[in-house]
Amino acid sequence: MNTSSQLCKLINVDLGERSYDIHIGRGLLQEAGKLISNLAPKARCVVVSDENVLKAHGETLGESLTQAGIEFSTLAVPAGEKSKSMEMLNSVVEGLLDAKMERGDLVIAFGGGVVGDLAGFAAAVTRRGMDFIQIPTSLLAQVDSSVGGKTGINSPHGKNLIGAFHQPLMVIADTDVLKTLSDREFKAGYAEIAKYGLINRPDFFDWLEKNRDGIFSNGAALIEAVATSCQCKADVVKEDEKENGIRALLNLGHTFGHALEGATQYDSARLVHGEGVAIGMVLAHQFSNRMNLCDMDTVNRVEAHLKACGLPTHPNEIPGQLPPAEKLLDFIAQDKKVSRGKLNFILTKGLGQSYIANDVPSSEVLSFLKETLET
Numbered sequence: 001m002n003t004s005s006q007l008c009k010l011i012n013v014d015l016g017e018r019s020y021d022i023h024i025g026r027g028l029l030q031e032a033g034k035l036i037s038n039l040a041p042k043a044r045c046v047v048v049s050d051e052n053v054l055k056a057h058g059e060t061l062g063e064s065l066t067q068a069g070i071e072f073s074t075l076a077v078p079a080g081e082k083s084k085s086m087e088m089l090n091s092v093v094e095g096l097l098d099a100k101m102e103r104g105d106l107v108i109a110f111g112g113g114v115v116g117d118l119a120g121f122a123a124a125v126t127r128r129g130m131d132f133i134q135i136p137t138s139l140l141a142q143v144d145s146s147v148g149g150k151t152g153i154n155s156p157h158g159k160n161l162i163g164a165f166h167q168p169l170m171v172i173a174d175t176d177v178l179k180t181l182s183d184r185e186f187k188a189g190y191a192e193i194a195k196y197g198l199i200n201r202p203d204f205f206d207w208l209e210k211n212r213d214g215i216f217s218n219g220a221a222l223i224e225a226v227a228t229s230c231q232c233k234a235d236v237v238k239e240d241e242k243e244n245g246i247r248a249l250l251n252l253g254h255t256f257g258h259a260l261e262g263a264t265q266y267d268s269a270r271l272v273h274g275e276g277v278a279i280g281m282v283l284a285h286q287f288s289n290r291m292n293l294c295d296m297d298t299v300n301r302v303e304a305h306l307k308a309c310g311l312p313t314h315p316n317e318i319p320g321q322l323p324p325a326e327k328l329l330d331f332i333a334q335d336k337k338v339s340r341g342k343l344n345f346i347l348t349k350g351l352g353q354s355y356i357a358n359d360v361p362s363s364e365v366l367s368f369l370k371e372t373l374e375t
């Protein structure tokens with residue numbers, strides 16, 4: 001590909017007629033117009049984004065679209081999880097209709113996971129399904145949420161309960177845009193990168209341990225880390241697009257993590273998703289050790305790496321009071337299918353040897369949580 005980026009990676013998500021490419025590299029935002037006009041030469045576009053992303057990178061994207069002769073307009077939503085709401089969905093859908101978008105035109109989701117999930121879902125339901133493109137701008141969105149086609153919003157009943165599987169036509173991940181992301185959000189996104197190593201790629205986890213500095217300084221290693229993460233996700237999604245089986249492995253660390261997010265009322269001042277996942281992954285390894293599945297050296301190694309990356313690894317690092325273990329277990333049980341006191345969990349038999357366990361006794365989880373909260 002003829003781009004100004006020094007290094008550009010291309011990953012294909014192989015889903016038959018819904019297959020698409022993920023472009024990863026530096027300076028790709030400047031190339032977005034060209035990439036889009038090659039894919040959909042006559043399409044008009046609506047860019048859906050949030051205020052922070054537009055302020056930092058809106059002009060670059062706008063210039064690139066204009067240079068490629070693409071007609072576009074912009075819809076801005078407030079930054080933050082609250083925008084994944086029915087009200088905001090309505091406002092985006094009406095905005096798309098106001099812009100006289102037709103089937104064959106394109107929605108561009110330009111932002112973090114919030115914008116990607118919201119704009120992707122708006123595309124899925126407007127005119128019974130419009131094409132859309134993901135231009136993820138947070139690390140979490142580049143390595144996780146922009147790939148795989150899960151779109152949706154939150155309900156008062158819980159997170160992501162209203163949504164659709166709707167695959168994008170293309171993903172453009174420019175690692176340069178991550179330079180304006182806060183340190184905290186960058187680290188949180190990194191937790192999802194480490195997750196892929198811990199699921200089934202111990203070689204990748206080794207590599208991450210050795211390349212931490214290059215990744216955190218936005219060097220070439222970051223592009224490699226994003227590309228490998230996208231490949232890992234693409235491999236899982238290809239096997240199990242609608243999460244009937246192995247896609248659940250992507251939830252490693254998320255059962256404990258979601259419980260902690262629920263327990264802190266999704267207050268991002270206390271805990272952001274990736275931080276919950278980091279703590280959750282350590283807890284999943286510790287719990288696996290308690291169940292005699294995973295050795296203590298592995299547990300210590302995982303914890304040491306996440307700590308070295310500046311991520312929290314224990315619930316007591318979350319500011320403010322946490323509810324008791326019983327309440328955390330309630331959050332877990334709400335999230336998971338429970339039958340006769342057994343829970344579904346992603347556990348591990350060692351580094352990069354995760355598996356889906358359907359028969360975890362809730363009494364064991366409760367004792368483990370009690371011990372954890374006491375230490």
Ligand SMILES: NC(=O)c1ccc[n+]([C@@H]2O[C@H](COP(=O)([O-])OP(=O)(O)OC[C@H]3O[C@@H](n4cnc5c(N)ncnc54)[C@H](O)[C@@H]3O)[C@@H](O)[C@H]2O)c1
Nearest residue numbers: 052079080112113114115137138140141145150177180181
């Ligand atoms: N669809 C999926 O498969 C999937 C997977 C994982 C997470 N998610 C969803 O993703 C969401 C979390 O995504 P997130 O962590 O990206 O949150 P986010 O979209 O709220 O972005 C985090 C913050 O960073 C800002 N930001 C984003 N890019 C920036 C940039 N380049 N420069 C400066 N600021 C920037 C945003 O404005 C926001 O304030 C959650 O709603 C979660 O449910 C979805």
Ligand SMILES: [Zn+2]
Nearest residue numbers: 192254273277
């Ligand atoms: Zn996650």
